[in-house]
Amino acid sequence: MTLPEIQSKIKSYRCCVVMPTYNNPNTLARVLDGVLEFTEDIIIVNDGSTDTTSEILKNYPQIVQLHQAKNTGKGHALKIGFKHAVNLGFNYAITLDTDGQHFPSDIPNFIEALDASENKNMLMIGDRNMNTADVLARSAKGNRVSTFWMKAATGLKLEDSQSGFRLYPIKAIDHIKFMKSTKKFEFEIEVIVKSYWAGIAIGHVPIDILYDMKERVSHFRPFMDIGRMVVLYIWFLLLRLFYITPRNFFRRLKKKGLKRFFLEDFLGNQDSPKKKALSISLGVFIGLSPLWGFHSVIVIFLAILLKLNKVIAFAFSNISFPPFIPFVLLLSLQTGNWVLGIESHYTLEGIQKNFDLMKHLESYLVGSVVLSTSSALVFGVLGYLFFSIIDRKKVLTHG
Incomplete structure (x- = not known):
């Protein structure tokens, strides 16, 4: 000019x-x-x-x-x-x-x-x-x-x-x-x-x-x-970690709706099936771990550190979303007792009422570690297979 x-x-x-x-x-x-x-x-x-x-x-x-x-x-x-x-x-x-x-x-x-x-x-x-x-x-x-x-x-x-x-x-x-x-x-x-x-x-x-x-x-x-x-x-x-990433996640989810969000941010994401699967595993592992109150910040921090998909990792970390917490506690306690060889008498109704976690802390900690690790492996493998199939279909469709 x-x-x-x-x-x-x-x-x-x-x-x-x-x-x-x-x-x-x-x-x-x-x-x-x-x-x-x-x-x-x-x-x-x-x-x-x-x-x-x-x-x-x-x-x-x-x-x-x-x-x-x-x-x-x-x-x-x-x-x-x-x-x-x-x-x-x-x-x-x-x-x-x-x-x-x-x-x-x-x-x-x-x-x-x-x-x-x-x-x-x-x-x-x-x-x-x-x-x-x-x-x-x-x-x-x-x-x-x-x-x-x-x-x-x-x-x-x-x-x-x-x-x-x-x-x-x-x-x-x-x-x-x-x-x-x-x-x-x-x-x-x-x-x-x-x-x-x-x-x-x-x-x-x-x-x-x-x-x-x-x-x-x-x-x-x-x-x-x-x-x-x-x-x-x-x-x-x-x-x-605490505010911006979770805020953006829920804004995209609200704006797009669950179906469109799933199709675009999950299926349409350009990350490899392996990276998506590892992101799922990370989210599930942190979500089921005994780190209540810190799940979001930890999963986002690790996703950034490990260069994984933050959206997928954060989404799957919500596997222990408040309404599901009693069910997660029950599974962790049952798993812990099974590993320790203790007879289990827990019920979902009992956990929702007057359950004292400190009395069963050992079973819970052992169970949550085993449950989070095994679930992360299972979800990761299933996620890898799922995304691999989706990618192959995309290649066939556009090829």
Whole structure:
């Protein structure tokens, strides 16, 4: 696109540029001048700078300026900028750092990618090509740590999860509730994760970077900031295990109905019969194990760790769904007594009324282990045969 076309697209998409700044006097004016070549819709958040930033900004009366009395962090400054932009009627915001590492000349990359995409509900992150670019070792290390945890917490594989050069769908994310505590660099992690969970597409566009140590002032603290990110990622990982994955499972089930869900998510899944069978075995084994209250989180964690089908594993772990618990207890106790050679007098009615599990704990534990293991093997074999037959029929039908 030509420069006038880019300028026109920025206007038509109701896109602005939001830039937090804190003590970057050597590069601030150059970055602002570069952005002004494309748009005057700029919101700069002076995050409590203690240098000549306020004096520099007096030379730019055409841009919106938000001055904070104290430095609170990049995350908090972005939140303030986004909220103000939405109130002004903007739908998108491009963000870039004012320390000189980002080139405003890369702004067209984001606009062209947005224009070419059918899905306009997307968050695009500038890819700094961390593997081959001449980047600082601490930046590369921080990005590797962040990318690893991003995949663990969400399953989302990104090349660059820390780049501050981005295009945000600020109107779409305005309803997302962000944590008050994410005031620093970790907010840029939170917004990716929560946007992804909200159904917003996440993508990359290539950008160039410059690390000029004579001019650049970085406020990234490797130990503290990476530590804050890791803590946040651990929270997101637990949230994914306990809430997001089960929520998505039941949403798909409710939306599609049992028959369609079974046909599409089970039969139509592209995993091999072996992988599906192992997923069934895992679900049944955990579902019948004596791990009450932790079945869901354990089965999802293991499915992710073992790279099995999370939907199938989670579905079969519900073999001990509350209405079936008395029946599972009865089978476990009967199995345990049979293994231990104890005569059994349990009934389903007795278990449902005044049954004291602690008095029969040994039988239950032994029985549940034997029952869960044997059932997992049986269901796994049957599942493998079933899916193998289904796959053969698909080959014959489409062959």
